Amino acid sequence: MKSLFIHFFLWLNLININAQSKKVLIFSDSGSSVSDAILIIDNSPKYISDSIGLVTINNIDFDKEITIRHLNFETKRFTKWNLRDTLFLNERKYTLNEVELKSKRKKSKTLQLFPTKNISNSLPKNFGKSSSISQNVEIAVFFPNQDSTKTKIIKKILVPTNDYKVIETLQSNKRSKRKNAKYSPFKINLYTVDSVIGIPKDKKFEEYFVIKCDVDENYAVLELNEDEEFEFTKDGFFVVIKNLTIEEYEELGYYFAPGIDQIGVSKNNKFLPYFRYLYQAEDAKWKKKEYLINRKNIYNIGIEFKEIK
Structure with missing residues (x-):
């Protein structure tokens, strides 16, 4: 009442x-x-x-x-x-009895997987915070399944975001900070892998999720409910990210897109960055982001998964 x-x-x-x-x-x-x-x-x-x-x-x-x-x-x-x-x-419903019944049949543990930092992460070129991805670009990070003998159920995607500085004018080289950009929203989806050429193939979800990092948190988190969770296949999968449009940011009261953390990795790193241009068709071709690969860099995106024994 x-x-x-x-x-x-x-x-x-x-x-x-x-x-x-x-x-x-x-x-x-x-x-x-x-x-x-x-x-x-x-x-x-x-x-x-x-x-x-x-x-x-x-x-x-x-x-x-x-x-x-x-x-x-x-x-x-x-x-x-x-x-x-x-x-x-309607609030999401979770049936406790079903969870208890599954846990009796199979043991499971929850783990996180991120690209591994290497000594290259300490090089001067990797100092500072990564800026936002371009407004007309969509990026993808390939997650390899490094142990296909175990069943892994993807539960969360973790994206570290940050504030960053940009050069205002080339003449003065003046830099200004994009303050609180870390907490701006962005769009995210998951893609399957084209097993022949290794690029993103099909969207996991029809609509992109919109997520953002909460204040005092380190990650923007996409938490999948039970109907959305999926198994880590032997071919791996892609995490795909793009910014909201300028109009969408203005409508929601934000000024800048967030920076996406990057780290230095070894030459044997299996997490690979891809990109495509948004002004082209929806089926525009994905390409490896050779600039990051040559620098031995990768977007520091991670996953949380349940490993079932």
Whole structure:
């Protein structure tokens, strides 16, 4: 009853809205507000709910379908959402009995896998923080399956992000810091491997996830729910990253894309960087990022997986 009263009270304060926009509350099925929910329109993130679950949506999007994504709730689509004042999300459900039953049949342990730093990480060329990837480029990091004799279930993708400095003008060589860029969101997906030529092949997920590093954390984390987890195949897989568009960053209140950490590795490193240009077709050809490979560098992206014995 209390939550219903709060809900009603909030909407008494929001009733005076103009024709240019509409205010919508994002609530859980248990009646609590949902902050940091990503609202996706035309396959792109466009809005994010504030600390009380409130979103202001422009009238140009009134007749469009909205998909709402949040790590703690089931992804949900809404069509005639503009006729409603509140959109409800269903919390992800986990059945404890099923987990206990599986653990009795097979033993498992959770591990993390990152590229291994080498002495080259101490070279002067590797000092400082890595800048953001280009706005018109999509990058991919190949994860090799170095032990295909064990079953590994991918549960999380860990992406260390950072602030960085950029040169403002070539004439003065003046540098300015992209402060708090570390906490800016970006898009991420996983791809299978073309076993013939070793490049990214098929997307694991139809839509890209939007994730960001929380304040005081070291990683932006993509946490896969039970329906999204997948087995580490013998061919390996790719983690693919790209920035939001400039318009999407402005819409969400961010100024810069995050920097993605890079480290120095040995010449025998099996984690390989690839890229492709976004202004080309969706099936644009992936290429090895030879610049990083020649420098013995790699994006310091990691995974967390469950190893089943």
